[in-house]
Amino acid sequence: MSAPSIQEIQWDLDPLLNPKSIAIVGASETSFFSSLLMQNLRHFGFDGAIYPINPKYKEVAGLTCYPSLADIPAAPDNVAIIVRRDLVLKTVEDAIAAGARSATIVSAGFGETDEPEWLHVEEQIRDLSVKHGFPIMGPNCLGTISTHRNVGALTAPIRGGLHKGNIALVMQSGGLLQGLAMPFYQRGIGLSYAVSSGNNMSLDLSDFIDHFLDDPNTDVICAYVEGFKQPEKFKRVAQKALDLGKPIIVLKVGKSEKAAQATLAHTGSLAGSDSVINAVFEKYGVVRVADFDDLIETSAVFASSTDRIELPAGSGIGVLSGSGGSVSLCSDLSEEYGVNVPGLAPETKQKLIDALPPSAIVLNPVDATAQILNDFELYRTTMRTLSEDPNIGVVLYLMALGLASNDVPRHQKLLEIVIDVAKTIDKPLVITSLMSHSLDDWQREFLSNHKEFAYTQGIGKSLKAIQSLIDYNAAYHRNIRRVAGPAPANATRREKALAYLASVGRAVLTEHETKKLLAIYGIDTSKEVRVETEDEAVKAAEAIGYPVVMKVDSPDILHKTDAGGVKVGVGNAEDVRKAFRDIIESARHYNADADILGVLIQEFISGGSETIIGVTSDPQFGPSVMFGMGGIFVEVFEDSVFKVPPISAREARGMVESIKGYKILRGTRGKPALDIDALITALQAIGAMVDELSDVIEEMDINPLIVLPEGKGVKAADGLLVVRRSDG
Missing domain, CATH: 3.30.470.20 (ATP-grasp fold, B domain)
Known part of the structure; x- marks a missing residue:
């Protein structure tokens, strides 16, 4: 029985992501990576066994150090490999022999180098992983953090730490993961996992996403993607995520890449790989963001809106502010980004007119004026009224002065009202500071403890993030409502098509041959006859009816117009004969070696x-x-x-x-x-x-x-x- 395809393997990643014991091969107090790994494990409160491995030492960081994996008292859940690259393959073999259940290869210098020798070593390691069902993360990675299990198995400094939360991060870049952890912490945004996946040698980012989907502490998954090594697995996992209502938010780089093949058809020159990736993301409800700031704001909005309520069809964002300037900027940005900020329903508008002072602007966005700072009930009433509007799916409050600090009791009171309103309305509520700014300890603690609303920074990015939430909710409900997908593949029709293509026996089909395949799938084509002589051409034209279109039909002449091989609006027998001769002569001049199968006589189609x-x-x-x-x-x-x-x-x-x-x-x-x-x-x-x-x-x-x-x-x-x- 052959080994399963790597795209078909369902890995058990619990020993890797939530290990109860970790062996560190290459442990040393002078090693930057191994020292940080041990520090982080202690900092995050890891209570499992830690086994330093290094034959040079009896003790490392106060822990007994063992000469080899074979010498430790129990098989570890995970082996962190931090050795020279020439020792990595042997270390993986030793880990498997010792009964370990997973490995993390921090060591670098393999597939990312494009050096044939080390590409081959990486292939050998991958083969061992697949053969033994032994999950390996990396090489060239920084490790993983599991906040709810107190696992800080990361070989990089994490300043401050991480808040426990419901967002999982998986990054194909270790340095970017390290950098992204800080703003999440400073904003009080909680994470469930933070994973640096490295080269994705055997474990693809899809494997990590699949694990997160089954994790009860994870509701939102964020990924930084440079490339998809297992695209079929990604599509399966993305469909699973959409079924579960757990959004995948992706920052995909490399937009300028072109599909790596020479294109003969016109379509190929119009589509870079990014066009196809966008189509895949749209089909499976994957949310794409443009940069890390977008990623942070979008994940913040999604993390606080985990109930996949069905918003009114076509609904948009209802915006409230006490600042006329912010209202104007919001209107400009919503138009620039194509965000739906709909007009208010008549009954909503009348309620707001009755409630707000005469100087208020009762449109959408709503300028309630600074009076809402004096009349807290007015503030409460305005938000609730917006939430009841059938055109509005999400309520956004623009906080001109930024998030309240503990020395601004009036703004604190407003935040308390926000929490109260968020608990009583059935639509998501977002609070946005007009610009990015640092938060003090009180604000960070407040946000980490209150998930009733989303807090974002920057109007433009917040608008885009909220629109993404509205679009995702619509995609999710379309998905769960589907009675059945598209019609299943028709095996008989496929066999007929394959038999026809085999009968042609060429990689490139002519126009006439292509139309025969289209006909198998019920697609109407122009009436036409392929002829080989002038007499046949006249006969066909008279049968079809003048005027006609005439074209050369050759697998070696794909761009017929460039070859002078097309005549349009040919109106009588004499002109048909002349056009036939001209087409053949021009085609021969264009490509003397072309295999000319004949000339097509086609109906002239007008009116469309x-x-x-x-x-x-x-x-x-x-x-x-x-x-x-x-x-x-x-x-x-x-x-x-x-x-x-x-x-x-x-x-x-x-x-x-x-x-x-x-x-x-x-x-x-x-x-x-x-x-x-x-x-x-x-x-x-x-x-x-x-x-x-x-x-x-x-x-x-x-x-x-x-x-x-x-x-x-x-x-x-x-x-x-x-x-x-x-x-x-």
């Missing part, structure tokens, strides 16, 4: 608008489907959207409605509405095709897919398909 549907394959996450308006919309305006198949009807409609060209499809300036329903059906069909043939399709373009007037359907007027090349 051109769109493009494409498929591009990401090296990590596989194929995704792109949709956009044709022509300059997709190229100049970058008006396109990507989705990961399969594609549901809701997702397909969302693709259509999200592009700028949607107004054209709806009908503008006297032009009729186009067949959007047929377009949605076509997108679903393409999604089904790509899902069923994900192991086969590399790239594809339907360019253009013409959307006809309402009720007339859609037609694929051109197409190109590239089949995945065999490794053999």
Whole structure:
């Protein structure tokens, strides 16, 4: 029986993340990393056994030091490996032989170096991990902290410490984890775990996320990601997280990376890997943030709003302030960031007019004036009234003077009212300081003890964070309401498609061949006949009806217009004959060695608008489907959207409605509405095709897919398909 794929392994990470005993190989009082590890274990109150391992010493940091793992009195849950890289492989073997249950390789100099020798050593270590079911974190990592179990197994200084809380951090960078811990502590934001995963040699960040999802102390997961080594596992774990309502917040770097393959289809040149990653995140409800400040504010909002209440459809943010200046800035930023700050319902507006002083601005944001500092009940009434508005999903209070300190009793009283209101309304409540500022001990302690509301800093980042919460809640409830996903793969249809592709026997399909595959999936194409002589061309044109379109059909001429291989609006037999000769001559001149299969005689389609549907394959996450308006919309305006198949009807409609060209499809300036329903059906069909043939399709373009007037359907007027090349 073969060993399971590393993407299929379900690791038990409790011995690694919550060990009851730890052996430290390479322990020394002069070693920076091992000394910090022992200090942190004591600082966090670790009450398990600690076994320093080093044949040079009898004692380290007041603890008995053992010459080897074989000499310790009991097999440890975790072995921290802090030795020269040439000793790491042997140490892993010794740990397995000693009955240890996990290992953390702090030592560096392996896969991250791109040195062939050490890449090979890392592969050997990974093979040992998989063979023995032995979870290994790293190499090149700093370790882990589990606050609720008092495990501070980190080989880096953590100033101040960490508050216990419900946010788990997993970082593919040790230094950034160390840096991020401080602002979380200073803001009073509690963590359940903080993990530096290093090279993700055998344990991927998805394995850590999966463990956090099963942890009762964790409600929110934050990850810093440089790359996905086990993308299929990530998708499975992300779906599990969405099912559980535990959000994954990701800071993914490397936006400028391009998919690592030469592209033949037009779609490939439009999509970097970031487009596909965004599509994956959207499908599975993963929240993406732009930087660490966004990560902090977003996690703060999510951590205090763990009840996945179903907010009113299309609801937005209700904003309250006592400062006119902050209201104006909030209005500008909400528009800039595309955040939904909706108008107030008439009944809400009237209640506020009746309650607030005449100088108040009763819009959204609401400027209640500084009078709320004199009339606490007015403050309470205003927040509750906003929370009752059907257009509002989250209430945001802008605190112009920042979080109250213990020498401002009036502001303390306001915070007490905030807590009281938060307990009595059924929507999340967020308090925001207008700008970032340090907190004193009283404020930090107050925030760590009160989770009734979220506290954030900075209007713009807070608005984005709250909008992310609203969007996530909507995604979560759509997910739990789904009766069934998209139609299951059709095995018979797949076999028919595979047989057809085998009969073609080429990696690149011509337009005519591509359309035959589309027809298997029920996608309408332009009427056409492939001919080899002038007489056949005239006969076909007369059967189809003038005018016609004529194109060269060759697997060696992908860009037919560049080769002079396209004639549009050919209106009679004489012109058909001339066009046939011109096309063949131009094609031969363009590529003398081209295999010309014939000339296509096609119907001339009028009365619709051109769109493009494409498929591009990401090296990590596989194929995704792109949709956009044709022509300059997709190229100049970058008006396109990507989705990961399969594609549901809701997702397909969302693709259509999200592009700028949607107004054209709806009908503008006297032009009729186009067949959007047929377009949605076509997108679903393409999604089904790509899902069923994900192991086969590399790239594809339907360019253009013409959307006809309402009720007339859609037609694929051109197409190109590239089949995945065999490794053999």
